Amino acid sequence: MALDTRERVRKAAVKLFADKGFHGTGIRELAQESRLSTASLYHYMGSKEDLLVDIMRTCLQSLRDSATAAVADVRDPVQRLTTLVKLHVKAHARMPKETWIVDNEIHVLSPALRRSVIALRDEYERLWADAISDGVARGVFDTAHPAVTRIALLEMCNGVARWYSPRGSLSLDDLAEHYADMALRVLGACPHGSAEGQSKSE
Amino acid sequence: MALDTRERVRKAAVKLFADKGFHGTGIRELAQESRLSTASLYHYMGSKEDLLVDIMRTCLQSLRDSATAAVADVRDPVQRLTTLVKLHVKAHARMPKETWIVDNEIHVLSPALRRSVIALRDEYERLWADAISDGVARGVFDTAHPAVTRIALLEMCNGVARWYSPRGSLSLDDLAEHYADMALRVLGACPHGSAEGQSKSE
Amino acid sequence: MALDTRERVRKAAVKLFADKGFHGTGIRELAQESRLSTASLYHYMGSKEDLLVDIMRTCLQSLRDSATAAVADVRDPVQRLTTLVKLHVKAHARMPKETWIVDNEIHVLSPALRRSVIALRDEYERLWADAISDGVARGVFDTAHPAVTRIALLEMCNGVARWYSPRGSLSLDDLAEHYADMALRVLGACPHGSAEGQSKSE
Amino acid sequence: MALDTRERVRKAAVKLFADKGFHGTGIRELAQESRLSTASLYHYMGSKEDLLVDIMRTCLQSLRDSATAAVADVRDPVQRLTTLVKLHVKAHARMPKETWIVDNEIHVLSPALRRSVIALRDEYERLWADAISDGVARGVFDTAHPAVTRIALLEMCNGVARWYSPRGSLSLDDLAEHYADMALRVLGACPHGSAEGQSKSE
DNA sequence: AATGAATGAGAATTCATTCAT
DNA sequence: TATGAATGAATTCTCATTCAT
Known part of the structure; x- marks a missing residue:
């Protein structure tokens, strides 16, 4: 059918x-x-471009929606960012093609469509921005340039789509864990207890 | 002429x-x-593709050569990585177009050319890999998955080409500094004695 | 239904x-x-072309039939031509689209269909030809080249379909009247005593 | 070349x-x-449409320019209209294809181009309008609806492009003469005494 | 060194039409 | 009666490239 x-x-x-x-x-x-x-x-x-924009929108919406839901009642900035990073990384590992397209082909869109996709992406990234600025405000994050740091972290995590293979030695959970750990380090959030190795949460 | x-x-x-x-x-x-x-x-x-490959090679060679030179007689892994990151970030900030092309258009090359460019990139990335594994070996870096971390850091730094503008509020030096700081944090290199904040070297 | x-x-x-x-x-x-x-x-x-030919045939048949009927027992050439012109003009004013199609899209028809439509059109135009040659024979029309004149008059009248609007200042009757007048002038039929003389207005 | x-x-x-x-x-x-x-x-x-518009413009410009020149110092309205009609008819007889295109394909143009071509056509038709209204003003033309008459005459003359063949029995000059005669009749300009009376043939 | 002319292959998209349901 | 699905052929136009001058 x-x-x-x-x-x-x-x-x-x-x-x-x-x-x-x-x-x-x-x-x-x-x-x-x-x-x-x-x-x-x-x-x-409709057209080739419609197809592209549709793929992008679906992907971004799902990312935004699941992230919004996942973070909805998480107050702790560390927890919030951890959640965001893990979700982001897993999404990029599970849907590397879709996410790669979103991350790399926006520039081929015609202006109007591009704007609409970027708006969607901005909504998503706001979740990160809020978590980070919240953490900074509360003193649990320490970073000189929060906005730059946010971009850096996002780029870092996007990279997963380029290389991760489920057939490799790293499980999805370990992967997500590792990235979350790196992100927290970047943000200067000593992950309380100790190293990420033991972090049971998630 | x-x-x-x-x-x-x-x-x-x-x-x-x-x-x-x-x-x-x-x-x-x-x-x-x-x-x-x-x-x-x-x-x-020669052909459009030759032009592309030429741009990529020039860019990668210059990156590789200057990085090799800059790091040649730096023994300290922290210093080595700092140097690499700063150089990388500055290159991406100064030549965002060239580096963007290298980072994103490799997949359009025909297999033979692609291999040659990837080889070049691998040579360059080996400098990072060596610095990291050296640091891990010496116990000054602490990371669960060095290879993954290397990729993550590279991606993080590549991102600079996408957004940095010299007309923004961040100077090139501050930018490089900030990325070096983030990278060292990711590597768990408590910027011991000398806090990287003041790092006069560079 | x-x-x-x-x-x-x-x-x-x-x-x-x-x-x-x-x-x-x-x-x-x-x-x-x-x-x-x-x-x-x-x-x-049937096909797009069938639709076209059907539109053309219907239009031409109606034109031919109503003209034939209208002129059936009109002996006076001036009257006959007046009737033909008025009917033609009114048809073109009332059904500008159908008549425009007949007048301008015949050339897209495939040869066989084209021939059949042209045959129909020729039947219709014969009414004009007969009226004119009759008028010439009787000496009430004066034209050097009756065939050319017929074509010229038909073209002149066809034009109505291109521009007439019932919302303009000219009523359908006045329009028809005016064209009939012009036609008779072309034919050198001083519209004196007889025929369309009734029309005092205009 | x-x-x-x-x-x-x-x-x-x-x-x-x-x-x-x-x-x-x-x-x-x-x-x-x-x-x-x-x-x-x-x-x-450029494009198929550019080609079309170019053909139309060339044709209309030549028509407009030659008509403007031909009529430049002709004061007598009868003479003026005679000149215009003959020129128009000869142009349509000599370049039936170009003129047919101008007369029938304007509607396929995209709005902007269409406007430009119509503007050109309007410039040309103004010559006719001026001649007619001048003649009416001077009392040498007699027509109830000058604007309608102008259109009617133009359409009548355009028709030439549809059928005239130089291989027929009618010479170009005779053709033009005949149309000029018809036009003057339509305008109620008794052709005797004055103006186009010269034309002995017809 | 520079370019106008030329092109086979291919681009995305639409054509009018058929057919199974 | 009505239509979604399907398509081969055609649409206008651009592609990267070559070559004679």
Whole structure:
């Protein structure tokens, strides 16, 4: 049924856009990967760009929504940032293609669409900004340039999408743990007890 | 004279590849930006891909060479890493377009060229890897997953190319300082005696 | 019910073909304007071309039939031509789209269909030709090149479809009157005593 | 050399646009008729629409300029209109394709271009309007609706492009003469005594 | 050194139409 | 009656590149 096909198209697009970039992906490849003719492709999408923006929005919305929910009643800044980092890292490890696309292909969008996606991304990043500034305000974080630090941390975590493989030696949980640890270190939040090795929370 | 023209072409390519991506940049735009006809363009370059690879190599070689030199007789891992980070960050802040291209367009290269560029990048990253593992071996760095940490730090620093503007409030030195500080924190290098805050070296 | 739908399709086609031309009108626009899916469209028409030819035939047949009837027992050439012109002008003013299509899109038809439509048009124009040659024979019309004059008059009258608006200052009757007057002048039929002389207005 | 090719392209376009309409003419046909590849075609034109608008402008400008010149120092309205009609008719007989395109394909232009072409056409038609209103003012023309009459006359004359063949029995001069005669009749300018009386033939 | 001319291949998208349901 | 799905062929136009001058 239609839904499956639509899903197939999206999957093909995610794969190809991530592999070869938006401009590097042709409509024909997309059709072939979707097992459709190029003409049929257009039953399931508006334009190539619509497809891209749709992928981005879905990904960002899910990230924003799950992060918002996860952090909703967490007061402690350390806990809050830990949660955000872990969620971010896991998302990037589990959906490396989608997140890579979001992180790297925004510039190909036409201005109006770009703005809308960036707005979404900003909503998400505000969660990080709030957690950080809150921590700084409460004195549990120590960083000279909170805004720069936020960007640095986000970039650091985005990187996961580029290399993480579930077949490697590092489990998803350990990965997330490690990144959370690094983030807290960057923020100068001695992770109370001791090293991240034992951190049972999560 | 030829050299100036060649330089103009390269500059145009750097600008356009960074702005719109390799596949998003057409030969005609390149010609126009270089104030040349498309045909003339081919006096100054091999193919579009050659131009790209040339930009990448030049950038990576300069990075690798200056880093190698800067670190050549620095024994202290903390100092070594500090030096590497600052150099990396400054390079990314000063040549955001070139470094962005290196960091994001490798995947468009054909396999053979890609391998050669990756080899170069690996040479450079080895400097980081060595500094880190050395620090870990000597017990001045503390990180559970050195390889992951290296990648994380590199990604964190690469991000600078995406946003830093010399017209902002942060000077280049302060920026580099801040990133070095973050990197050392990530590595658990209590900036012992000499707090990195005052680090006069650099 | 079907008839209504069929009528809707035809109306949509008339509108669009007149607005944007046959080749300028897509099946999808047609479907949209008809509030139907493209597939459903094909329940109500053969092909796009069939639809066009149908519109043309209907229009020409109605024109031919009403003209034939109107002129059936009018012997006086002046009266006959007056009647023809008025009818023609009114038809073009009332059905500007249909008549525009007939007058301007014949060339898109495939040869066989084109011939059939042209045959119909020729039947209609024969009424004009007969009236004119009759008038010339009887000496009430005076024109050096009757065939050329016929074409010239027809073109002149066709023009009405391009610009007449019922919302303008000219009533349909006045319009028809004026054109009839012009036609008779062209034919050198001093409209004195007889015929359209009744019309004092104008 | 380039000019010849450019001319070939234009000629091909004139032929095809007139034969099959703008939308009915494909880029491939255009290329074939120009003895060029479709890609090469784009060395000699901007877009298909640019080509069309260029043809229209050239035609209208030449018409406007020659008419303006021809009528420049003709005071007598009868003479003026005679000149305009003859020139118009001869232009339509000699360049039936170009004039047909101007007269029938304006509606395919995008709004901005359409406006510019219509402006040009309006400039030209003003010459007619002026001649007519001048004649009416001086009492040598007699028409109830000058504006309508102007349109009617223009349409009448445009028709020539649809059928005139130099291989027919009517010479260009006779043709022009006949149309001028018809026009003057429509305007109620008894042609005897005055003006175009010279024309002994007819 | 520089470029106008030229192009085969490919870009994204739409075409009119059919068919199974 | 109505339509989602599907498509081969066509659409306009651009691609990176070569070559003769």
